[in-house]
Amino acid sequence: MNVLSVSSSTAFPARSGRRRRLPPSRLPPTPSPSPPPFPSVVSAVKTVEKTLEPQIKKDPAAGTSTGPRKVADDHRNTTRPPTIARPKPASLRPRKPPSLMATVCNDLEELIHTFIDPPVLRPSVDPRRVLSNNFAPVDELPPTPCPVVRGAIPRCLAGGAYIRNGPNPQHLPRGPHHLFDGDGMLHSLLLPASGDGTDPAVLCSRYVHTYKYLLERNAGAPVFPSVFSGFHGFAGLARGAVTAARVLTGQMNPMEGAGLANTSLVFFGDRLYALGESDLPYAVRVSPEDGEIFTLGRCDFDGRLFMGMTAHPKKDPSTGELFAFRYGPVPPFLTYFRFDAEGNKAGPDVPIFSVQQPSFLHDFAVTGRYAVFPDLQIVMKPMDMVLGGGAPVGSDNSKVPRIGVLPRYATSEAEMRWFEVPGFNPVHAVNAWEEEGDLVLVAPNVLSVEHALERMELVHSSMEMVRIDLEGSGAVSRTPLSAANLDFGVIHPGYLGRRNRYAYLGVGDPMPKISGVVKLDFESAGHGDCVVARRHFGRGCFGGEPVFVPKSEREEEEEDEGYLVSYVHDEVRAESRFVVMDAQSPELDIVAEVLLPRRVPYGFHGLFVSKEELRSQRQS
Numbered sequence: 001m002n003v004l005s006v007s008s009s010t011a012f013p014a015r016s017g018r019r020r021r022l023p024p025s026r027l028p029p030t031p032s033p034s035p036p037p038f039p040s041v042v043s044a045v046k047t048v049e050k051t052l053e054p055q056i057k058k059d060p061a062a063g064t065s066t067g068p069r070k071v072a073d074d075h076r077n078t079t080r081p082p083t084i085a086r087p088k089p090a091s092l093r094p095r096k097p098p099s100l101m102a103t104v105c106n107d108l109e110e111l112i113h114t115f116i117d118p119p120v121l122r123p124s125v126d127p128r129r130v131l132s133n134n135f136a137p138v139d140e141l142p143p144t145p146c147p148v149v150r151g152a153i154p155r156c157l158a159g160g161a162y163i164r165n166g167p168n169p170q171h172l173p174r175g176p177h178h179l180f181d182g183d184g185m186l187h188s189l190l191l192p193a194s195g196d197g198t199d200p201a202v203l204c205s206r207y208v209h210t211y212k213y214l215l216e217r218n219a220g221a222p223v224f225p226s227v228f229s230g231f232h233g234f235a236g237l238a239r240g241a242v243t244a245a246r247v248l249t250g251q252m253n254p255m256e257g258a259g260l261a262n263t264s265l266v267f268f269g270d271r272l273y274a275l276g277e278s279d280l281p282y283a284v285r286v287s288p289e290d291g292e293i294f295t296l297g298r299c300d301f302d303g304r305l306f307m308g309m310t311a312h313p314k315k316d317p318s319t320g321e322l323f324a325f326r327y328g329p330v331p332p333f334l335t336y337f338r339f340d341a342e343g344n345k346a347g348p349d350v351p352i353f354s355v356q357q358p359s360f361l362h363d364f365a366v367t368g369r370y371a372v373f374p375d376l377q378i379v380m381k382p383m384d385m386v387l388g389g390g391a392p393v394g395s396d397n398s399k400v401p402r403i404g405v406l407p408r409y410a411t412s413e414a415e416m417r418w419f420e421v422p423g424f425n426p427v428h429a430v431n432a433w434e435e436e437g438d439l440v441l442v443a444p445n446v447l448s449v450e451h452a453l454e455r456m457e458l459v460h461s462s463m464e465m466v467r468i469d470l471e472g473s474g475a476v477s478r479t480p481l482s483a484a485n486l487d488f489g490v491i492h493p494g495y496l497g498r499r500n501r502y503a504y505l506g507v508g509d510p511m512p513k514i515s516g517v518v519k520l521d522f523e524s525a526g527h528g529d530c531v532v533a534r535r536h537f538g539r540g541c542f543g544g545e546p547v548f549v550p551k552s553e554r555e556e557e558e559e560d561e562g563y564l565v566s567y568v569h570d571e572v573r574a575e576s577r578f579v580v581m582d583a584q585s586p587e588l589d590i591v592a593e594v595l596l597p598r599r600v601p602y603g604f605h606g607l608f609v610s611k612e613e614l615r616s617q618r619q620s
């Protein structure tokens with residue numbers, strides 16, 4: 001496998017250890033009807049710009065540096081294909097005064113932000129609101145011990161790491177900013193491996209070193225356009241022209257990737273990846289010794305993976321295979337592919353030409369025999385931006401949502417079947433399985449699809465079970481599982497693709513803030529609300545997606561024998577904690593808590609990586 005390393009001798013580690021930290025009282029306030037002047041909000045949490053000095057980061061696990069030379073050295077001791085260090089792009093050289101063309105482009109963008117599309121006219125993408133409170137970005141944090149302040153870390157978590165991905169813009173946005181537009185930052189908590197479970201844990205927060213991150217770090221300012229907020233109406237066209245000028249004059253190279261790697265993580269083939277669906281996966285590594293996080297590079301899997309990959313691939317727990325897809329605005333709008341258990345891309349790409357309109361396809365599901373794709377009413381409409389001054393992504397009320405079912409080892413879409421499910425718009429999937437000739441999909445259905453991207457606080461997602469008579473008439477039936485506003489659902493990872501009983505979801509209050517966790521029992525489907533356990537984090541406390549960690553891998557254990565983990569932030573006390581909840585208790589009792597040395601911003605998806613997985617990670 002090739003790792004297209006973006007680390008180079010000029011890709012200097014951040015000097016976060018020496019940077020000024022602000023006390024919690026300096027966090028920006030919750031937005032008010034009259035928000036403060038734009039620069040004061042984000043600048044309160046973004047400290048002075050880094051100066052770029054060459055540094056060699058030590059990786060205690062390897063006992064040597066982790067720069068590109070280290071990557072090359074590692075391959076002398078392995079039979080795996082050598083890592084390919086790509087030629088250093090001009091745009092990644094040490095910072096120097098901006099060129100004339102860069103200055104012209106910067107000035108043009110400033111004019112657009114100021115006179116054509118000022119953020120104040122669109123509150124949903126006004127950085128003063130989007131980046132307020134615990135959505136405000138933080139600096140990087142080197143590995144820092146933090147105490148267990150309640151209970152003890154359960155044995156199944158010992159020595160492992162909980163890692164949460166999320167957006168954390170590196171620079172003050174000069175124009176409109178959507179929550180999805182922030183650079184990916186990983187917040188990893190390495191849990192104590194020995195003792196009685198009360199030894200300190202270690203928190204580390206690091207940016208994923210994407211091409212965009214490194215380019216803008218060296219430039220000292222944003223260079224890439226904001227995908228979810230910048231392309232709107234005439235201003236979007238103008239920003240597109242400036243971006244084209246930057247590409248043509250060599251200020252940026254989109255072939256190096258434009259992604260943020262800010263959405264999720266996956267561990268497979270002995271490697272950990274940070275994912276964002278608009279780009280290739282970025283390989284990262286968490287040291288099992290001291291908890292430090294390293295970016296290894298952007299991966300194209302020996303040149304076999306192109307453009308991007310979903311942030312929600314599905315790992316078969318019995319075979320170790322990974323199933324995934326990419327989508328985009330040009331045909332084929334959907335392409336399906338898979339990887340073998342060793343982490344190599346396997347089989348051909350399967351273009352799905354029966355998807356005839358570019359749609360927002362964030363997640364999917366797999367069963368023992370099938371891959372299951374939702375085709376939503378959230379669609380891409382680039383011509384609306386060109387002709388009507390609208391947004392390039394929006395809802396299409398005339399479209400009937402569908403579910404597509406494709407054999408999971410298909411080499412073409414010849415056997416793909418589509419089933420219309422009016423009003424069913426699941427942005428995320430929780431699980432799917434086959435049962436007595438039916439295909440069952442469990443997912444939160446976005447009821448207010450017109451608000452799905454622009455006004456997330458107005459979104460209500462309702463859990464449903466959809467059953468398709470796959471081997472019979474093709475009839476579709478739907479069963480509501482709960483009326484609560486639920487999303488970020490997880491299950492016991494050993495049950496992915498097969499019938500399971502329990503799911504755990506975050507309670508939107510409002511989305512994307514998560515005020516608690518509920519446990520659903522699918523055996524109650526059709527008999528009212530399926531919530532059988534719940535935990536409210538408390539007044540002013542908000543968490544995120546719960547991650548389920550089984551007590552052990554033994555088959556004879558109950559499906560819900562295990563723990564739910566999440567970061568929870570207390571907005572009243574201005575402190576963040578890592579909480580461990582007993583998934584079998586009726587109130588999801590907290591059995592352990594770690595007090596974190598500073599707040600962890602709200603984010604997206606997380607992953608628990610076991611001690612054994614951490615130790616099995618490849619060095620490059």
Ligand SMILES: [Fe+2]
Nearest residue numbers: 312362428605
């Ligand atoms: Fe997601």
